[in-house]
Amino acid sequence: MPLKLTVIGTGYLGATHAAAMAELGFEVLGLDIEPRKVEMLSQGRVPMYEPGLEEMLARHVAGLDGSSGRLRFTTSWEEIAEFGDVHFVCVNTPQKHGEYACDMSYVDRAFALLAPHLRRPALVVGKSTVPVGSAARLAATLAELAPAGEDAELAWNPEFLREGFAVQDTLHPDRIVVGVTSEHAESLLREVYATPLSEGTPFVVADYPTAELVKTAANAFLATKISFINAMAEVSEAAGGDVVKLAEAIGHDDRIGHKFLRAGIGFGGGCLPKDIRAFMARAGELGADQALTFLREVDSINMRRRTHMVELARDAVGGGFLGKRIAVLGASFKPDSDDVRDSPALNVAGQIHLQGGQVTVYDPKGMDNARRLFPTLGYAPTPVDAVRGADIVLHLTEWREFRELDPEALAEVTGRRLILDGRNALDPALWRKAGWTFRAMGRPAA
Ligand code: UDX
Numbered sequence: 001m002p003l004k005l006t007v008i009g010t011g012y013l014g015a016t017h018a019a020a021m022a023e024l025g026f027e028v029l030g031l032d033i034e035p036r037k038v039e040m041l042s043q044g045r046v047p048m049y050e051p052g053l054e055e056m057l058a059r060h061v062a063g064l065d066g067s068s069g070r071l072r073f074t075t076s077w078e079e080i081a082e083f084g085d086v087h088f089v090c091v092n093t094p095q096k097h098g099e100y101a102c103d104m105s106y107v108d109r110a111f112a113l114l115a116p117h118l119r120r121p122a123l124v125v126g127k128s129t130v131p132v133g134s135a136a137r138l139a140a141t142l143a144e145l146a147p148a149g150e151d152a153e154l155a156w157n158p159e160f161l162r163e164g165f166a167v168q169d170t171l172h173p174d175r176i177v178v179g180v181t182s183e184h185a186e187s188l189l190r191e192v193y194a195t196p197l198s199e200g201t202p203f204v205v206a207d208y209p210t211a212e213l214v215k216t217a218a219n220a221f222l223a224t225k226i227s228f229i230n231a232m233a234e235v236s237e238a239a240g241g242d243v244v245k246l247a248e249a250i251g252h253d254d255r256i257g258h259k260f261l262r263a264g265i266g267f268g269g270g271c272l273p274k275d276i277r278a279f280m281a282r283a284g285e286l287g288a289d290q291a292l293t294f295l296r297e298v299d300s301i302n303m304r305r306r307t308h309m310v311e312l313a314r315d316a317v318g319g320g321f322l323g324k325r326i327a328v329l330g331a332s333f334k335p336d337s338d339d340v341r342d343s344p345a346l347n348v349a350g351q352i353h354l355q356g357g358q359v360t361v362y363d364p365k366g367m368d369n370a371r372r373l374f375p376t377l378g379y380a381p382t383p384v385d386a387v388r389g390a391d392i393v394l395h396l397t398e399w400r401e402f403r404e405l406d407p408e409a410l411a412e413v414t415g416r417r418l419i420l421d422g423r424n425a426l427d428p429a430l431w432r433k434a435g436w437t438f439r440a441m442g443r444p445a446a
Helices: 012-023 035-042 053-058 077-083 105-117 134-145 166-171 183-192 194-198 208-239 243-251 272-285 289-316 344-354 367-373 383-387 407-413 428-433
Strands: 004-008 027-031 071-074 086-089 122-126 152-156 176-179 203-206 325-329 358-362 392-395 418-421 437-440
Touching (some): 004 012, 012 027, 012 071, 012 166, 027 077, 086 183, 105 122, 105 134, 122 134, 134 208, 152 183, 176 208, 183 194, 208 243, 208 289, 272 289, 289 344, 289 392, 289 418, 325 383, 383 407, 407 428, 428 437
Parallel strands (some): 004 027, 004 086, 086 122, 122 152, 325 392, 392 418
Antiparallel strands (some): 152 176
């Protein structure tokens, strides 16, 4: 009998994981505490923009035309406990209000609500990003609350998916990491991931704390890499150098590599910022805070980028935003996503608005979310409408659509031909040829 899987929490991680497991051939039951989400997913629709996800979901949701019928959703804990051999916990762990630490209440609640219904052998697999030490604590909760006793086991299996590539990253991960305390748990997870394993995906077996740490360490490294190149951008700017050339040159050393060396307004989103903060907070609790004080610097370099972008824009329009029209291209925290959580682009737009600028934002997918978060900004239906009459254009999220814009056509409608590239993704030569004054972060003026 093939394993039956459940997925608890149907946000980014859970919705993608549930659909991907159905795609791999498993019967899957997803749970969310929000009936609205369950209803939407049951109709084959996802509450966010993620390339390929809705299509994959629709291929499997029971009751939809031509679907495999392997995927269903519910709000009932009893039903999933009854159904599943393996339960994936995919609820979110946001930053606590007013603190660096992460809020474990959703994870804790999921375990508290699931465990009392576990009457038959089951493997509960945590995927949420949690402070190290959580798995050991949650294993004790399971042992205490599950009627199945020792037959209800815990494993930790961190998730590394990137927004915008969630489907591909879930179906073909670059590694699978599992924290387990028994061979039984390991073999169940090998069964779940048999397809990617057969494609050669490395399978790393570890203890709980190591598996938990792998995730936070990976995100801390990525954040550090971005802040490193942004620090080089600051120095390049001061010295009259070009950080894009510098990144290209150091990237040829394959110990350094080219990836994650794009200088600009820095990282945002629902993961990197809160994960490095939670990591620092947890290290502090463990008495290892000195080891991670460098992450405080990584965080402040990153946050400085946003202010620096605002300053560059203010200087470029003559020292003040009052009465100036600012076109902002980009609202989501990265391209191919409608996610605006801690988005550097929207942060910059918001700061300029608060300093009296008239900001008009355009984003290919993030408009609805941006409007909800910053209802007082202006929004335009196309890039041309955003740029019309502008005193300055800011390129703040590197969507392909923006690289394909025609600088000649925009030159016709803009007030001033002045553009700042906050992502180092546009071709300066092209814009300058069309008569624009083009400035980018960490690059020489002309
Ligand atoms: C990240 C991790 O990459 C992923 O493995 C983890 O599971 C979740 O967190 P994600 O939040 O989707 O994924 O975004 P990512 O692609 O890492 O980008 C994060 C931010 O860094 C974005 O705002 C992006 O614009 C910025 N970035 C990225 C740069 O500023 N420069 C770069 O060179 C790369």
